[in-house]
Amino acid sequence: QTVVTQEPSFSVSPGGTVTLTCALSSGSVSTTYYPSWYHQTPGQAPRTLIYNTATRSSGVPDRFSGSILGNKAALTITGAQADDESDYYCALYMGGGIWVFGGGTKLTVL
Amino acid sequence: QVQLQESGPGLVKPSQTLSLTCTVSGDSINSGGYYWSWIRQPAGKGLEWVGRIYTSGSTNNNPSLNSRVSISLDTSKNQFSLKLSSVTAADTAVYYCARGGVHWYVLADYWGQGTLVTVSS
Numbered sequence: 098q099t100v101v102t103q104e105p106s107f108s109v110s111p112g113g114t115v116t117l118t119c120a121l122s123s124g125s126v127s128t129t130y131y132p133s134w135y136h137q138t139p140g141q142a143p144r145t146l147i148y149n150t151a152t153r154s155s156g157v158p159d160r161f162s163g164s165i166l167g168n169k170a171a172l173t174i175t176g177a178q179a180d181d182e183s184d185y186y187c188a189l190y191m192g193g194g195i196w197v198f199g200g201g202t203k204l205t206v207l
Numbered sequence: 208q209v210q211l212q213e214s215g216p217g218l219v220k221p222s223q224t225l226s227l228t229c230t231v232s233g234d235s236i237n238s239g240g241y242y243w244s245w246i247r248q249p250a251g252k253g254l255e256w257v258g259r260i261y262t263s264g265s266t267n268n269n270p271s272l273n274s275r276v277s278i279s280l281d282t283s284k285n286q287f288s289l290k291l292s293s294v295t296a297a298d299t300a301v302y303y304c305a306r307g308g309v310h311w312y313v314l315a316d317y318w319g320q321g322t323l324v325t326v327s328s
Contacts, residue, residue, distance in 0.1 A: 098271075131312040135254070142303055142318040143246075143254065149312050186254050188314055194259070194267025196314050198246075201253040 099123065101189055101199040108205040109177045117202045118169040119187030125168035130189040132170035134163060138183040146185075147172060174204075182206045209233040211304050211319035219298075219326050225291040229304030229319060230284070237262055237282040242307035244315060245278060245289045247300040255300075256314075259307070260287055294326045 100122035109115035119132055126132060128150050135143040145154040147163035150170065162173045170189070174181055187199040215227035229243070236243065245257040258268035260278040268276040277290040291298060301323050305315035 133314055135315075137254075142321050143315070144318070145313075145315055148308065148314070148316075149310070154316065184253075188254075188256065190312060190314075195270065196244075196256040196259075198254040198256055 099191060099197065101187065101197050103187060103199040103202045105200070106203045106205070108207060109174070111177060111179065111206055113177050114173065114175045115177060115204065116166070116171050116173045117185055117204070118166065118171050119189065119199050120169045126165065126170045126189065128165060130170070132163065133188045134172045135186045135188070136183065137186065143186065177206050179206050209306060209317045211306060211317055213302060213304050213319045213322035215322060215324070217323060217325060219294055219324060220328050221295055221326055222293055225294050225298060225324055227289045227302055227322065227324070228286050229288070230286050231306070234306070236280060236285045236287060242311065243287045244305045244307065246303045246305060246315070248303070249300040257289065296326050298324070299326045300324060
């Protein structure tokens with residue numbers, strides 16, 4: 098069974114830049130996995146940030162950008178703010194109508 | 208503005224069937240060619256995709272849950288539903304419903320607020 102892997106935790110200074118990644122247990126992530134990214138704060142539903150690798154969802158500031166870096170999908174946050182904290186999830190399309198989420202990254206801004 | 212609202216029993220006994228409904232407002236569930244998904248999250252853990260249904264009624268389910276999951280549309284009520292059979296404590300989670308985007312590769316554009324389902328006797 099394919100596992101989608103994210104860094105368990107990451108920290109960034111206010112105003113700084115951070116890149117979170119999304120990898121496969123076997124193989125490389127490419128655009129054909131249509132990676133998407135979600136941000137979730139405690140007690141709230143996730144919010145969609147990025148879909149189709151690099152397309153920002155409506156209302157998402159351009160501080161958030163998606164890409165493929167090497168063999169992983171990546172979410173880069175520039176000019177990190179306090180409300181960027183909490184959990185980030187990626188999801189990959191595995192084909193056959195199946196989606197798989199990564200385990201999530203807890204981002205701390207301090 | 209599209210809004211989704213989950214509803215259903217908050218407590219289900221082990222071995223029984225979990226049944227949830229997602230009521231959609233601000234959009235018609237049988238127009239636009241969208242996917243409608245269920246996603247769950249056990250307390251303190253990550254998101255897990257459960258399955259989805261297309262406007263046509265075709266479905267895809269998480270292979271790890273496949274034989275226990277059934278997703279259906281009720282266009283007369285503008286709702287879609289999830290049934291998960293033979294539940295155990297491992298199925299205790301917040302369950303979210305979501306609408307995909309205009310393009311098939313958008314997993315979730317709009318999310319419900321989520322509803323907690325606890326499996327316990």
